[in-house]
Amino acid sequence: MxxxxxxxxxxxxxxxxxxxxxxxxxxxxxxxxxxxxxxxxxxxxxxxxxxxxxxxxxxxxxxxxxxxxxxxxxxxxxxxxxxxxxxxxxxxxxxxxxxxxxxxxxxxxxxxxxxxxxxxxxxxxxxxxxxxxxxxxxxxxVLEAKLLELEKIHTNDNGADMLTKALPRVKFEACCLTSGMEAFPT
Known part of the structure; x- marks a missing residue:
């Protein structure tokens, strides 16, 4: 105020x-x-x-x-x-x-x-x-009261990786696919 x-x-x-x-x-x-x-x-x-x-x-x-x-x-x-x-x-x-x-x-x-x-x-x-x-x-x-469900995501399936660190080309392309982005050839 x-x-x-x-x-x-x-x-x-x-x-x-x-x-x-x-x-x-x-x-x-x-x-x-x-x-x-x-x-x-x-x-x-x-x-x-x-x-x-x-x-x-x-x-x-x-x-x-x-x-x-x-x-x-x-x-x-x-x-x-x-x-x-x-x-x-x-x-x-x-x-x-x-x-x-x-x-x-x-x-x-x-x-x-x-x-x-x-x-x-x-x-x-x-x-x-x-x-x-x-x-x-x-x-x-919140978790104990079952108001929210915590889902474990394996590192290999984590789509956020491409936004936080450099990735090998194969993993980068897989992340692009899962997130709906298209990888353009360089």
């Missing part, structure tokens, strides 16, 4: 003033200044104010921040049902076992912030990630 204009969500605790923006100077009031009502990108306070607003919203939803990292929020529902949210500036990673609970959290966050769902994580903090559907992660259980 990505928060659009994250630093504009923070509420200021002190009074801050700025010069009138170029092109918006009111005639006859050139010496006036503007009082900021919300945080702006570039303010020293912007990061802190954004985090405080996000922390308030998460705690309002019943999430607790961890003591080891204040950008990790967790909520335990029961037993092994939980959601962990990791916040990195304006990006977040949401992890949990229950997809409907994750969707509900996304909806609640979208009420407070303009959000964009980036879909399943492919990369987080420069580290590649790959999602494996839980149904396929524990294949041993």
């Amino acid at each position: 990505d928060v659009k204009t994250a630093f504009l969500h923070g509420d200021l605790e002190e009074e801050l003033y700025m010069e009138q923006p170029e092109g918006f100077v009111a005639q006859g009031k050139e010496d006036y200044v503007c009082r900021l009502k919300k945080s702006l990108y570039g303010l020293k306070q912007a990061h802190r104010q954004w985090y405080k607003k996000f922390e308030y919203v998460m705690e309002d939803q019943g999430y607790k921040k961890t003591t080891s990292d204040h950008c990790v929020f967790i909520k335990i529902f029961s037993g092994d049902d939980f959601i962990i949210l990791l916040l990195n500036v304006d990006d977040m990673l949401i992890v949990g076992r229950n997809a409907s609970r994750i969707d509900k959290l996304k909806q609640e966050l979208s009420k407070s912030f303009a959000m964009k769902d980036l879909g399943p994580t492919k990369q987080i903090l420069g580290i590649r990630s790959k999602h494996i559907d839980v149904r396929y992660h524990w294949m041993r259980d």
